[in-house]
Amino acid sequence: xxxxxxxxxxxxxxxxxxxxxxxxxxxxxxxxxxxxxxxxxxxxxxxxxxxxxxxxxxxxxxxxxxxxxxxxxxxxxxxxxxxxxxxxxxxxxxxxxxxxxxxxxxxxxxxxxxxxxxxxxxxxxxxxxxxxxxxxxxxxxxxxxxxxxxxxxxxxxxxxxxxxxxxxxxxxxxxxxxxxxxxxxxxxxxxxxxxxxxxxxxxxxxxxxxxxxxxxxxxxxxxxxxxxxxxxxxxxxxxxxxxxxxxxxxxxxxxxxxxxxxx
Amino acid sequence: xxxxxxxxxxxxxxxxxxxxxxxxxxxxxxxxxxxxxxxxxxxxxxxxxxxxxxxxxxxxxxxxxxxxxxxxxxxxxxxxxxxxxxxxxxxxxxxxxxxxxxxxxxxxxxxxxxxxxxxxxxxxxxxxxxxxxxxxxxxxxxxxxxxxxxxxxxxxxxxxxxxxxxxxxxxxxxxxxxxxxxxxxxxxxxxxxxxxxxxxxxxxxxxxxxxxxxxxxxxxxxxxxxxxxxxxxxxxxxxxxxxxxxxxxxxxxxxxxxxxxxxxxxxxxxxxxxxxxxxxxxxxxxxxxxxxxxxxxxxxxxxxxxxxxxxxxxxxxxxxxxxxxxxxxxxxxxxxxxxxxxxxxxxxxxxxxxxxxxxxxxxxxxxxxxxxxxxxxxxxxxxxxxxxxxxxxxxx
Numbered sequence: 001x002x003x004x005x006x007x008x009x010x011x012x013x014x015x016x017x018x019x020x021x022x023x024x025x026x027x028x029x030x031x032x033x034x035x036x037x038x039x040x041x042x043x044x045x046x047x048x049x050x051x052x053x054x055x056x057x058x059x060x061x062x063x064x065x066x067x068x069x070x071x072x073x074x075x076x077x078x079x080x081x082x083x084x085x086x087x088x089x090x091x092x093x094x095x096x097x098x099x100x101x102x103x104x105x106x107x108x109x110x111x112x113x114x115x116x117x118x119x120x121x122x123x124x125x126x127x128x129x130x131x132x133x134x135x136x137x138x139x140x141x142x143x144x145x146x147x148x149x150x151x152x153x154x155x156x157x158x159x160x161x162x163x164x165x166x167x168x169x170x171x172x173x174x175x176x177x178x179x180x181x182x183x184x185x186x187x188x189x190x191x192x193x194x195x196x197x198x199x200x201x202x203x204x205x206x207x208x209x210x211x212x213x214x215x216x217x218x219x220x221x222x223x224x225x226x227x228x229x230x231x232x233x234x235x236x237x238x239x240x241x242x243x244x245x246x247x248x249x250x251x252x253x254x255x256x257x258x259x260x261x262x263x
Numbered sequence: 264x265x266x267x268x269x270x271x272x273x274x275x276x277x278x279x280x281x282x283x284x285x286x287x288x289x290x291x292x293x294x295x296x297x298x299x300x301x302x303x304x305x306x307x308x309x310x311x312x313x314x315x316x317x318x319x320x321x322x323x324x325x326x327x328x329x330x331x332x333x334x335x336x337x338x339x340x341x342x343x344x345x346x347x348x349x350x351x352x353x354x355x356x357x358x359x360x361x362x363x364x365x366x367x368x369x370x371x372x373x374x375x376x377x378x379x380x381x382x383x384x385x386x387x388x389x390x391x392x393x394x395x396x397x398x399x400x401x402x403x404x405x406x407x408x409x410x411x412x413x414x415x416x417x418x419x420x421x422x423x424x425x426x427x428x429x430x431x432x433x434x435x436x437x438x439x440x441x442x443x444x445x446x447x448x449x450x451x452x453x454x455x456x457x458x459x460x461x462x463x464x465x466x467x468x469x470x471x472x473x474x475x476x477x478x479x480x481x482x483x484x485x486x487x488x489x490x491x492x493x494x495x496x497x498x499x500x501x502x503x504x505x506x507x508x509x510x511x512x513x514x515x516x517x518x519x520x521x522x523x524x525x526x527x528x529x530x531x532x533x534x535x536x537x538x539x540x541x542x543x544x545x546x547x548x549x550x551x552x553x554x555x556x557x558x559x560x561x562x563x564x565x566x567x568x569x570x571x572x573x574x575x576x577x578x579x580x581x582x583x584x585x586x587x588x589x590x591x592x593x594x595x596x597x598x599x600x601x602x603x604x605x606x607x608x609x610x611x612x613x614x615x616x617x618x619x620x621x622x623x624x625x626x627x628x629x630x631x632x633x634x635x636x637x638x639x640x641x642x643x644x645x646x647x648x649x650x651x652x653x654x655x656x657x658x659x
Contacts, residue, residue, distance in 0.1 A: 054657075063572060065653040084576045088266040091574020098656070102569040106285040119574035121269030163573075 007074050011170050011202050017069030019055050019225075029055040029065070031225040037171060037204055042197040044205045044213035047222035053206045054175060056222065060204065061094050061143045061173050062086045074170065091119045095164030097174035101156045103148040106127035109159045110135060111142045116163040129212060134162040138192055153183030161192060171202045178212055267617025268574045270582070279586030282559065283594075293548070293555045294595035297632050301599025305628040309607030309620045316619040318527045325401060325458050327520040328360075328495045332486040332502055335513040335647075344482040345514070349506045350393075356505060358491040358498055364483035365462070366391040366583055368473050373420075373466045374441045375430050378616065387426045389442055390465045391473035399487040400459045407451030415469030418476065420447040423463040424455040440448055440466060443477060455474035458519040459487065473646030548595070549635040558641035560650075567647055568655030572581035581648035588640025589633055596632025600625045 014035040020026040029052045037043055037060075047053050058064035059071060062078050071078045073093055074100050078086060096115070103112045113131035114124075122130070135141055138158040148156055157177060164172050174193065178186030194215060195205050205216055221229040282289040326345050332353070345364075354362045368389040373477055395401070397409045409421055420440060422432060432438045438449040447468065456462045472649070473479035486506075490498035499518065503511035567580055575583075611618040 058653040060654075061572065063568075063656070084267070084578075087268045087571065087574050087576040087579075090572060091268045092266045094572075096569075096572045098569075100565070102565055102656075104281075104566060106281060115570075115572055119268040119270055119570075119576075119579060120272055121271060123271075124274070 003122045009203060010035040011039050011041075011071075011074065013070075013072040013075075014056070014060060014202075015070040015072060017056075017059060017066040017071065019052070019059060019064070020067045029225055030059070032069070033219060033222075033225070033227050034069075035227065035230070037202060039170075039202055040197070040200060041205050041218060042194065042205070042216045044216035044219045046206060046207055046210065047220055048208055050224075051208075051222045052225040053208070053222055055225075057173055057175050057204075057206045061096060062090055087119070092167060093170040094165050095167065095169040095172040097157070097164045097172060097177045099176040099179040101148070101180070102159040103156055103159055103163075105148055108145045108147055109151065109162075112148070112159055113166050116166040120167060123146035130166055133164070134166040135159070137165070137196075138162045152185070153181050154188055157181060157185075157189050158192065161189070161196070164199055165196060171204060172196075173204050173206070175206045176208070177205065178207075178209075186212070207251055268576050268579065268621075270575070270579045275579075275582050275586055276590075278583045279590045280589040282563075282583070283590055286559070289555055290591060290594075293551050294591050294598065296548030296551045297545070297592050297595025297635060298598040298602060300548045300635075301596050301628045301632050302602035303544055304541035304626060304631070305600050305603025306606035306610075307534055307537040307541060308434070308624055309603055309618075310610045311530055311537075312621065312624070313607060313616045313619040314530060314614070315527050315613040317614075317616040318523055318530075320617070321457060322520055322523050325520060325523075326489075326492070326532070327518070327524075328490050328492045329400065329458050329519055330488045330490060330495070330499055330502060331459070331517050331519060332506055333484065333515045333517070335515045340464070342540060344480075345484070345486065345506060347481045349483060349486060352505050353486060353488055353502065356498060356501065359488055360491060360496075361395055361399045361489040362486060363393040363395035363397075364397065364486045365393075365467070366473070366479060366482060368468070368477045368479045369486040371477060372407040373426065373430065373441045375432075377441050377444060378500045379441075388461075388465045388466050389428060390462075390476065391470045391475070391479050391574055392421075392467040393470065395465070396462075396487065399489050400456050400462065401455045402462070403454040405452045405454045406433075407449065409451050409453075410469050412466060414450065416471045416475070417469070418442075418445055418447045418472055419450040419469070421451045421453060421467040422449060423453050423465045424466070425463040426466055427452045442466065442468070445476065457523075459485075461485065477491065519535045545631065545635055549639040552588055552591060552639035553642060555591075556584060556640055557646070559587070560584065560643050560647045563647075564650065564658040566653050567650050568658075571652035571655065577648040580650075581644040582642035584647045585637070585640045588644070592632045592636025592639070593629065596629045596636075599632060600628040603628060 014033055017033045018028070019030040020028045033056060045053055047054060055064070059066050061121055062071065065079060073089060078089060081089065104115065110128065110131040113134050114127040117127045117130060132144060135144055138161055140155060140158050140162065143151060143155060146161070151159065177193065178189050181189060190212060193203055193205065205212070207213050218231045220227055332345065332349070350364050353359060363637055368391055371389045373387040377388065392410060394409065394411045394415070407422065410419070420442070422430065430440060432449060435449050435451050439446045440449060441447070453462065468477070474481055488498065488502065494495060499516060502516045503514040506514045570580060604625065607620050608618050
């Protein structure tokens with residue numbers, strides 16, 4: 001549905017990223033993952049549990065650092081930045097939506113949304129105005145002063161989405177946004193995410209569910225820490241050429257930084 | 264391009280309040296710990312400074328220039344008493360303002376009526392006294408008049424405050440007491456004399472009545488000397504030699520105001536002990552805050568992760584938790600200062616002291632509370648800020 005300008009600089013580029021957790025042998029969560037997210041895109045990263053989706057989300061969101069490889073936001077390398085600079089980057093460029101919403105119980109809906117602007121030095125009156133606006137955008141204009149305990153699961157996730165988009169970030173990372181919801185509420189949330197995307201928001205949706213992934217215009221398949229298929233073209237051939245995943249896992253344990261897809 | 268996270272100071276403060284608001288009972292309990300510690304310190308210091316101010320005011324009112332001369336210890340059973348000439352000799356010291364003597368008239372009791380048996384006299388002593396005594400001890404009459412030269416030869420008596428209360432005589436007008444089966448008209452009743460409590464328990468009679476009718480030997484027992492304010496030490500040094508040049512060691516010179524000063528000093532020692540106990544209470548409260556804050560950090564791992572995802576830096580997280588600890592202890596400190604001040608006021612009023620609560624004491628109380636909060640909050644805040652964001656988010 002969205003026309004993608006292929007040659008534009010990606011909003012977020014994952015460049016040959018590997019992630020291994022210390023141990024003997026080290027646990028390899030991601031192995032040489034490369035991925036571009038282009039402006040205005042709605043992308044699903046789909047894979048079964050244990051495929052490294054959440055690790056990839058953390059690295060894409062600069063909440064975690066890769067063992068090797070780079071993550072670029074608007075073309076700038078984030079792996080060389082210190083913690084304070086990464087925090088600054090997150091405050092303006094990246095919005096998060098989580099499966100469990102992570103709303104603060106003591107705050108009303110609009111106050112929760114306003115937390116999304118708290119670390120950007122936006123004056124409180126302005127925070128309030130923009131939070132109310134964001135809640136209206138997600139269809140919760142009538143629930144501004146309700147606390148999370150007074151909202152349904154779907155409504156809570158709407159509040160969390162409003163919090164993610166209130167600062168107009170370059171990209172929204174949504175980790176299983178429908179995972180805690182019943183199917184009706186889940187469908188509504190997916191509908192909302194598509195609407196936001198049509199409005200210009202770049203979204204990367206992380207999910208284990210095929211039907212959810214189909215809501216996106218592009219699917220990147222992840223298995224055992226590798227990209228096995230990317231519908232965006234270009235990379236897909238390399239991914240398709242990858243050998244059987246079980247064999248790969250054996251290789252990774254010994255040489256985590258080994259490049260996959262040897263021709 | 265390097266956007267920086269920014270958290271306004273007022274927002275940081277609001278975050279601290281938010282954390283406390285969300286766990287009210289725990290907040291109140293841990294603030295109470297701080298409050299108890301601060302209240303005990305402020306209360307103890309306030310009470311001690313009020314009582315001290317009262318003692319010092321008393322000292323100031325009574326003067327520290329009163330000296331008393333009394334016969335020293337008896338050696339080898341010999342009866343040491345002051346010479347009847349002692350008064351005159353002291354009076355010749357130029358830097359002595361007032362001299363007056365009392366002499367104990369032994370063997371008599373003071374009774375309200377002749378029908379009361381002698382052995383129920385009640386321990387009120389009879390003393391011969393100079394008319395100048397009132398000025399020397401800075402005494403005041405509650406009623407009637409003091410002895411003077413005109414009545415020194417008549418059977419009249421002035422009662423000390425305790426003696427009058429004991430005999431049940433409230434005013435001087437027309438009352439009589441019986442000394443050695445003779446009626447004495449009560450000429451006056453004294454207020455309490457803090458620097459010479461012996462006088463309070465006495466019936467004072469004229470020197471010549473004592474000698475003529477009660478067999479008094481004319482030897483003074485206590486001589487009260489008001490010295491020049493600036494030269495008290497000099498007078499103190501020469502009094503004994505003046506009274507008895509041959510045996511100055513048989514003369515006891517003392518300064519009654521020293522007893523009051525010693526009481527103030529003794530109060531201090533006790534105060535330090537109580538303050539030490541208050542500090543222990545504060546220490547325990549501090550450990551309590553560490554505990555509560557560590558639990559808060561554990562419980563709020565996902566909040567920490569979320570805030571990091573929203574752009575909070577490590578210092579922002581630290582400031583939030585430190586702010587909570589500081590607010591907690593400030594609330595406790597303010598409550599403690601209030602309790603302590605109230606305690607001081609109540610104790611001061613009950614004892615009839617002026618409330619002496621220096622403002623710096625309240626500032627110190629609040630400051631001590633905040634210091635405890637800062638120290639106790641530092642470790643939990645550091646733990647919270649060092650939590651890796653992904654670990655924090657995954658702990659749900």
